[in-house]
Amino acid sequence: MGWFRRLKEGITTSTKEKKETPEGLWYKCPSCKKIHTAQDHANNKYVCSECGYHERIGSTAYFEILFDDNQFTELHENLVSGDPLEFEDTKKYTDRLTDSIRKSGLKDALRSAYGKVHGEDLVICCMDFGFIGGSMGSVVGEKISRAIDFCLKTNTPLLIISKSGGARMMEAAFSLMQMAKTSAKLSLLAQAKIPYISLCTDPTTGGVTASYAMLGDLNISEPGALIGFAGPRVVKETIGKDLPKGFQTAEFVLEHGFLDKIVNRTELKDKMGKLLKMFKH
Amino acid sequence: MTYLDFEKPIQELDQELEKLKGVAEKSKVDMSAAIHELEEKIKEKRVEIFSNLTAWQRVQVSRHPERPYTLAYIESVSGGSFIELHGDRTVGDDKAMVGGFGEIDGQTVMFIGQQKGINTKMRQIRRFGMANPEGYRKALRLMKLAEKFNKPIVTFIDTPGAYPGLEAEERGQGEAIARNLLEMSQLKVPVICIIIGEGASGGALGIGIGDKVLMLENTWYSVISPESCSSILWRSWNFKEKAAEALKLTAEDMSKNGLVDGIIKEPLGGAHQNPQEIFATVKAEILKYLAELKKISPEKRVEQRIEKFSNMGVVHELD
Numbered sequence: 001m002g003w004f005r006r007l008k009e010g011i012t013t014s015t016k017e018k019k020e021t022p023e024g025l026w027y028k029c030p031s032c033k034k035i036h037t038a039q040d041h042a043n044n045k046y047v048c049s050e051c052g053y054h055e056r057i058g059s060t061a062y063f064e065i066l067f068d069d070n071q072f073t074e075l076h077e078n079l080v081s082g083d084p085l086e087f088e089d090t091k092k093y094t095d096r097l098t099d100s101i102r103k104s105g106l107k108d109a110l111r112s113a114y115g116k117v118h119g120e121d122l123v124i125c126c127m128d129f130g131f132i133g134g135s136m137g138s139v140v141g142e143k144i145s146r147a148i149d150f151c152l153k154t155n156t157p158l159l160i161i162s163k164s165g166g167a168r169m170m171e172a173a174f175s176l177m178q179m180a181k182t183s184a185k186l187s188l189l190a191q192a193k194i195p196y197i198s199l200c201t202d203p204t205t206g207g208v209t210a211s212y213a214m215l216g217d218l219n220i221s222e223p224g225a226l227i228g229f230a231g232p233r234v235v236k237e238t239i240g241k242d243l244p245k246g247f248q249t250a251e252f253v254l255e256h257g258f259l260d261k262i263v264n265r266t267e268l269k270d271k272m273g274k275l276l277k278m279f280k281h
Numbered sequence: 282m283t284y285l286d287f288e289k290p291i292q293e294l295d296q297e298l299e300k301l302k303g304v305a306e307k308s309k310v311d312m313s314a315a316i317h318e319l320e321e322k323i324k325e326k327r328v329e330i331f332s333n334l335t336a337w338q339r340v341q342v343s344r345h346p347e348r349p350y351t352l353a354y355i356e357s358v359s360g361g362s363f364i365e366l367h368g369d370r371t372v373g374d375d376k377a378m379v380g381g382f383g384e385i386d387g388q389t390v391m392f393i394g395q396q397k398g399i400n401t402k403m404r405q406i407r408r409f410g411m412a413n414p415e416g417y418r419k420a421l422r423l424m425k426l427a428e429k430f431n432k433p434i435v436t437f438i439d440t441p442g443a444y445p446g447l448e449a450e451e452r453g454q455g456e457a458i459a460r461n462l463l464e465m466s467q468l469k470v471p472v473i474c475i476i477i478g479e480g481a482s483g484g485a486l487g488i489g490i491g492d493k494v495l496m497l498e499n500t501w502y503s504v505i506s507p508e509s510c511s512s513i514l515w516r517s518w519n520f521k522e523k524a525a526e527a528l529k530l531t532a533e534d535m536s537k538n539g540l541v542d543g544i545i546k547e548p549l550g551g552a553h554q555n556p557q558e559i560f561a562t563v564k565a566e567i568l569k570y571l572a573e574l575k576k577i578s579p580e581k582r583v584e585q586r587i588e589k590f591s592n593m594g595v596v597h598e599l600d
Contacts, residue, residue, distance in 0.1 A: 078598050080598075080599055081595075083595075085528075087527055089523075089524075089527065090514065107599075137594075142594050142596045169513065169528075171595075172503050172504050172505075172528040173503045173528070173540050174540070175504050176483070176503065176504040177486075178593075179462060180486060180593070181593055183459060183462035183466060184490070184586070184587040184591060185587070185591060187464075187587070190463070209456075210483040211459050213455070213459070214459040214460070228450050229449070229450060229454040230443075230446075234445045235450060243447070244447075256451050256453065
């Protein structure tokens, strides 16, 4: 005779209805499965305190992590995308935009703001993966372009936080030209000798890698981030073999000489503050 | 002669013509009137077909196996004076990207471009015109060389994309292209870029930041190939025609959208139908724009170049 007896026969809760953790209160690390309270997780900058896994976060969280007392002024916040090609695949581009705006509460895949980081002035452009895969279209390009104008006018350093699947196909060649546009504008920032730091976060790929993400005076990254030009699936198809372990991770890219440093998000603000001071003094 | 699927009616008439010519030869009967009539008919058919090409058909013409590639243009435009220069001075010499000095009407020009192979073996060596990072770095080295000695730059763009290989990623494909975009926007010498075949994505743009960017009539230029676009957005390879339309990738659409500066007309039936004619046209265009660009001061040129690309994009401002 067992110690416990099942009183109810045939429990029939379907898998779909089973909740592992209630939404909003707990966070389960997808890497090491350790459970944290959501509060602890946020306090640790959304980095798993057990294994160091960096959860993908958006502009709201990055601004909060970086700007002193979460004080900042958003720039050019009213820009939204047009639909110059009247693009339609399985869905109209305008419908896709409307849906994304409604679901994400964002206007496009990048937000710009200026404020202080450990007392140092900084303009941050931060991409949001939640908006059509963080894809770069006209709004992303225009916001970066205008942020650079602001930096040039006010002599303020620039940080771009990349997180993107690449160019936005629904704007076709218009999105391709955002690569040209942002890179050309960055050349002006370089000539004015204003520091530009690029932070590559998971994932940074395609046209974003092939333009502003790789053009920093300093290119830094978060641990484990996927950084590459061609997506891993495409590379795998090209070579017809499995990819080596760790291919296109931040550590791989650093080892091949294209990153200055990998910075843990919990130390990001301190490192940024120190670097900004070093550029200045 | 390779015929594309939509050129079938021309192929049939061509075969008829061959037969007629054969009969005339054998029987020694004067059939010149009939031959002439048929030739006219073929021309008319060609005009009819080529004045109504769909976007996908233009893509097909841009990839026609007999279409002239970069080196053919350079050789002809430079009147055989071209001296090819190799290597990026770091890793190696990428055969998918060629470049060197050549003369055009007594003026030294730096020619650069992606090169597709002309036979099976060369296609492999040149990786179908898909450059590695060292290709883009070779291009940049040559551009800087041209700038140092105040020589204008002409690039020929013809690529299905930057090479998506393992070594390409290891050696920083993204960084190589990005660097070119930044450096090209600051070049002090005139830069003319001509899309002569395929202009796919960052791989094309990597040598595409010019004062004048021109497209041949039957070429395409976009962020992605219609096939890949179909596979990503429609999750199937079967919508390439639809994708080609949607991407607005033809010279006409690109020009209408203000993303390129001009269109160069091709001979009837495509550049491969009369290579000498297209070489002459391209040479005339280069000379025309070089003369125009040389009148502008280097500082002004750079400013205008950056301004042009900065104005690309369509955004709305909410109140």
